[in-house]
Amino acid sequence: MLMSGLDAAFDQSPWELEKGRFGEYTDDDLRERFLSLDGKAIQELLSLPALFWHETGCKKAGRIGWLDEIKHAGRNLQAKFAFDPFIPEIPFDMMLELAPSLDIRMGKRELEGHRTHWAVKNVDLIAFLDERRIIDRRRLSPHAPYLIPKTAAREPMQVSPKVFETPVQPVDRRLVAVMMPFTAGFDRVYSAISQAAESAGLHAQKANDIWEHSVLIQEIFSLIYRSHVVVCDFSGKNPNVFYEAGIAHMLGRHVVPITQHHDDVPFDLRHHRYIQYLNNGEGLATLASQLSPRLVTLAAS
Structure with missing residues (x-):
């Protein structure tokens, strides 16, 4: 989820954010997984759907899309993005209603809705919106990375060493x-x-x-x-x-x-x-x- 306090923040790509604000309001296990922002972490982020929203004072709708590129730009991160044209805007009042289910922390003691930041949430965004009938997951942009079907499970690879003898002892999990x-x-x-x-x-x-x-x-x-x-x-x-x-x-x-x-x-x-x-x-x-x-x-x- 990318959140900004500027009304025009997502009017055009790219969007920039201070590196220190990446991973805020993100569970510790996900922070550890993505905070390095190395090649593997970036590729995984590019495969995920993105929610673009504004701080609550802006009273703006949310948009769904994806990230095309993530680059280090000095002390900032730069993200090129696109909105999914098949998914309409989610009105502000509806976003407030959905926020708790999306792990957006809007309680009295939580300030996520008042802070420009970039969070990673442990929520299947597309499945959730489809369940609520806000979107139809059968009708998404053909360019969306989250539309790519998962490959079928492969048969286990058989390893038959030519140089070594395979031990008769089983694997010891300890x-x-x-x-x-x-x-x-x-x-x-x-x-x-x-x-x-x-x-x-x-x-x-x-x-x-x-x-x-x-x-x-x-x-x-x-x-x-x-x-x-x-x-x-x-x-x-x-x-x-x-x-x-x-x-x-x-x-x-x-x-x-x-x-x-x-x-x-x-x-x-x-x-x-x-x-x-x-x-x-x-x-x-x-x-x-x-x-x-x-x-x-x-x-x-």
Whole structure:
């Protein structure tokens, strides 16, 4: 939802807003999901329907449409937009009535209706308006991104390794596989990861602690295969760890990247969220505290 206190704010595209006002009046989980405004977040925002409204003092109708482009413009965000010509304006009085159901906080102690901002709401806007018979979802603009039908579910992809033997052991949903360089400099890092896993009710393991097969890479594959989560430390740009991360992604495991240096994360992997840490006492304690809740979330998925 894009809200402005200017009568003419949405008379023409684009619209600009201070970056600090993006994500206001947005639930915490959605703020975390979109606040980075990186490429992935922007693409998801562009796929959503948008509600354009004005602060209540303007007494203006609401409009429904979509965003064509979101750009960073210095301290502002710039959004190019379009209205759906198949959806009529929603009168001001009706907007006031619909506001609570749209999670627009208009109570006596809430000032959302008096604040220029950009919020993301956990509401299926098109389905809601269709249920209220305010719109007919069968008649929407053919250019609307929210009109694009969802693709049919695909058959699960079958993975048949030619190089590795598939382990006979089942996947252990409590197992966290750790992929990192085999050097003593990472011993304390592994201890911090193990501590985070234990705090999450899980257990960590790395391949060089196992000796069940004569070929080390087979041990690594088996460990990744049996795990539910794989923590990959990209520190030092170790090519083996990159290879192991690729195996984990291909097997559909949850991958949690960590690194001591931002530049050690390859460009092709930077769209994945990662944890950056310092390899000292305080830094490793912080790593454990940040990693543990992530593991709790993934363990339940």
